Amino acid sequence: MTIFLVDSHCHLDFPDFETERPALVERAKAAGVGLMVTISTYVTKVERLTAITDQFAEVxxxxxTHPHNAAAEPEASVAELVALSRAEKCVAIGEAGLDYHYDKAPRDVQARVFRNHIAAARETQLPLVIHARDADExxxxxLEEESGKGAFPFLLHCFSSGRDLARTGLDLGGTLSFSGILTFKTSQTIRDVAAAAPLDRILVETDAPYLAPPPHRGKRNEPAYVRQTAQVLADVRGVDLTAIAEATSDNFxxxxxxxxxxxRAASAA
Ligand SMILES: [Zn+2]
Ligand SMILES: [Zn+2]
Structure with missing residues (x-):
């Protein structure tokens, strides 16, 4: 039985993958992962991503600008983000958001940069990939303030926040994306959120090279391993992997x- 999974969030431009991207994309396809989105963390390094998307049809x-880098690179204006998003294979805004765990940029700068990304998502109606860590309130x-100014599509990537943020995100029309964290023993709250979320508002991702699910935990992660996370998501929802692959790909x-x-192209052929 063939399945089709999407890794909605990975970082293929990181040096971890430098020498073996073709093999990694092949391993992903062999595991049923037919499509990947390599997520930007620096607007100024966009050409690293373009080089990869030019090379692989599936990427x-x-x-x-990742919140870690909000103070490290010049602040991208809404107009710049919108212009860069017009590239053929650029399909989302972000990742952007708030990270109070590491606090690598001042919080007011993180918030300002994040709001620029929200405005770009509102204008383009491309999905905003939100990074939120230890910043639920x-x-x-x-999200409530900005949604009041006009709707924008978004997802909470690598969902690891509390129930209240999950509820707010879903109430505002957002989607929750689950990473290898879903599979960790200590993540019962996240599994509860994943079990209760509407079937049409869930995605899976690796966030590779980080957060490898078992049996690879502690090692480098890669897109093929999104299958393990999808299996756990299927288990917590009491359905089989095929059903989760179909739902999460439809949602994507x-x-x-x-x-x-x-x-669609395959079924039409
Ligand atoms: Zn992130
Ligand atoms: Zn990421």
Whole structure:
């Protein structure tokens, strides 16, 4: 039985993968992972992503400044983000957001840069990939304020926040994306959120090279391993892997509306 999974969030431009991207994409496809989005962390390094998306038909990209880098690179204006998002294989804005765990940039700078990304997502209607860590209260407040100014599509990537932020995100029309964290023993709250979320609002991702699920935990992660996370998501929802693959891929193509769905091309052939 063939399945089609999407790794909605990985970092293929990181040096971890420098020498073996073709093999990694092949291993992903062999595991049923037919599409990947390599996520931007520096607007100024966009050409690293373009080089990869030019090389692999199955890989798409985003444009944005990670909250860790919010003070390290010049602040991208809304107009710049919108212009860069017009590239053919750029299909999302971000990742952007708030990270109070590491606090690598001042919080007011993180918030300002994040709001620029929200405005770009609102204008383009491309999905905003949100990074939120240990910042639940401010994240909820900003999402509510900004949604009040006009809707924008978004997802909470690598969901590891509390139930209240999950509820706010879902109430505002957002999607929750689950990474290898879902599979860790200590993650019962996240599994509870994943079990209760509407079936049409969930995605899977690796966030590779980070957060490898068992049996690879502690080692480098890669897109093929999104299958382990999808299996755990299927288990917590009491369905089989095929059903989760179909639902999460349907959700991906609905949210990342710029990406053509290769499953349709296959069934039409
Ligand atoms: Zn992130
Ligand atoms: Zn990431």
């Amino acid at each position: 798409y990209s985003s444009i944005g 401010d994240m909820r407040r900003i 193509f609905r949210l990342f509306s710029k990406v053509p769905d290769p499953r």
